[in-house]
Amino acid sequence: MSPLFPALAARSQRPALRFGDRALTHAELADAAGSLARRLAGEQRVAIWATPTLGTAVGVVAALLAGVPVVPVNPRSGERELAHIARDSAPTLVLAEPGVTLPPALAALPRLDVDVDAGTGVDGEAPEAGSPAGAFPEPSPEAPALIVYTSGTTGPPKGAVLPRRALTSTLDALADAWQWTADDVLVHALPLFHVHGLILGILGPLRRGGSVTHLGRFDTAGVARELSSGATMLFGVPTMYHRIAEALADDPALAEALAGARLLVSGSAALPVHDHRRIAAATGRRVVERYGMTETLMNTSVRADGEPRAGTVGVPLHGVELRLVDESGAAIETYDGESVGEIQVRGPNLFTEYLNRPDATEAAFTDGWFRTGDMAIRDPDGYVRIVGRKATDLIKSGGYKIGAGEIENVLLEHSGVREAAVTGEPDPDLGERIVAWIVPARPEAPPTEKELADHVAGQLAAHKRPRTVRYLDALPRNDMGKIMKRALHG
CATH class of the missing domain: 3.40.50.12780 (ANL, N-terminal domain)
Structure with a gap:
């Protein structure tokens, strides 16, 4: 080595x-x-x-x-x-x-x-x-x-x-x-x-022999300054890119700086499609998403020379094997853009164990494949689209398996929605009903429950529309900007 x-x-x-x-x-x-x-x-x-x-x-x-x-x-x-x-x-x-x-x-x-x-x-x-x-x-x-x-x-x-x-x-x-x-x-x-x-x-x-500038604290002025002064790449999380997207309309220097970047990378959570579109429209640059986790480091990415398709995390990286499995553990062989399965991976990128936890280590693997707990769909060309976590984002409603992530992306395209999260909760008829947690763009005039349900049904299948909408001032997030869905409850 x-x-x-x-x-x-x-x-x-x-x-x-x-x-x-x-x-x-x-x-x-x-x-x-x-x-x-x-x-x-x-x-x-x-x-x-x-x-x-x-x-x-x-x-x-x-x-x-x-x-x-x-x-x-x-x-x-x-x-x-x-x-x-x-x-x-x-x-x-x-x-x-x-x-x-x-x-x-x-x-x-x-x-x-x-x-x-x-x-x-x-x-x-x-x-x-x-x-x-x-x-x-x-x-x-x-x-x-x-x-x-x-x-x-x-x-x-x-x-x-x-x-x-x-x-x-x-x-x-x-x-x-x-x-x-x-x-x-x-x-x-x-x-x-x-x-x-x-x-x-x-x-x-450091491994590449290049350099890194750390801003200490994120702010759009710092991003613009560094990208205008020779930096070629920006790494961020969706919260950062959302703030960039919000600032672009009134900050031509930021738009110019981003336009000159070679690569914009987002990770740690899904970047909403509407933020992808706003950044692309203002700068001509598309944000690349990648997918990884602590135990596996990086698994997939949109390639710099590939199609920067919003809403996907690209294809498996060199050396990484990735498969989707159904609830029985059988591999889903068809890339149809519809079948939802749990992501399992294997390759040299994997961790070796959980320290002092042989039980947890053994439970994390099946036949050498690491169980990520993330649910995804694969498009016909192999691109991976993550729809959520198995524990919190796979909703079983009316006999359908529904990923919360795709509904969240559609909700975020509504002009009256600033932030959105989707969860499932018990329903005597459907098994689970879809609940949308919304931070309105204008708190004094939030979109109605029917308006949001019709918006989703018009973009996705009718069974994916939210049956309940709850309004919040802000969504609970951790240090990395990930929404903490376990903190959402009725």
Whole structure:
């Protein structure tokens, strides 16, 4: 296997990381991370207080160079969750930016400050020049690289153990799909404790030998500034692209900046079709969607040289096998654009286990295929369209299996709807009835239940229309902007 970061080993002088006015070239990163890696050698496992900072990026790279598994910790986690993660992962050391006050669950552990300001390395020490990234032996492809904790919606968060081959195979498959090279400059503002922001957004550019600028906090002015100053790619989540779509009409500089981007990528949840259309109409650029999860990293994507079809997540990435299965577990062989099945995947992108949870690990697989719990349809050309989660988004109504996602997209096309979510609830006649949760565009004059039902029935089949509409001021969302449907109830 090639090293994770060839450009570090080659000591490239090209820019690598920039967070505000703090920046490092690949050679400077090799020095800073190499110095820290020597300090980490021999540690069993390290946690990192994953703020969106240069220190977090350097800390993760250093741990990977040293072959030490790293646990990114969400700084917004609650005390109970932090205590569970600390107890479950049992790190022997915590990495953090200088001056950060750690919560009790982590403060009791040995700590090492990652200070990479001008002229300093780790704990105030000067970095040792020429600390080559290639000086550390490359661990086995199966060696753990990261332990990323899931959201814990059905119990305590589980630590997904991601091996090094999962990182390299995913990032190389995305390089193929997105034509990603060392000439690309990525801009993003995503958190650094999960797959999208950390692995794709930080490790991806470093593996390619390119660079990344992190905004710290998302704002459309920052996006416009960076894309107008040489950045070629933007990574974001649907909430970010929705705000971009809302701002475009009154911000010609933003529209011009987006029009000049080589690639706009959205992930972590479905981007509503109406936001796709608004961005395309204003900029001439189409947003590319991809599909992945903590346990699998990336599974599919719309290719840079493919058709950027709104409402789909493209085709399986190189090396990834994907199938849909029905309720009996039988594979759905026909790509008809109608048959709904659960997505199952296998390939080098998969995690190896849930830490300390052999029962959960065994339950997650069937005959070597990982059960994603996501429901989808495949179009005749193989494009995948996700219609929701098996647990919350597959609605069985009147004998039909209905995906909530397609109804949500149609509702969002209605001019009177700002946000929408669709769930099912028990119905004595239908089994389940379709419920639409709506945030009106104009709260003083919301669209009526009949108007919305007729709108859906006119675009989809009549049995997919909502039978009940409930109006909200806002939908409950998590840190990544995903709608928390379990928080919706009558």
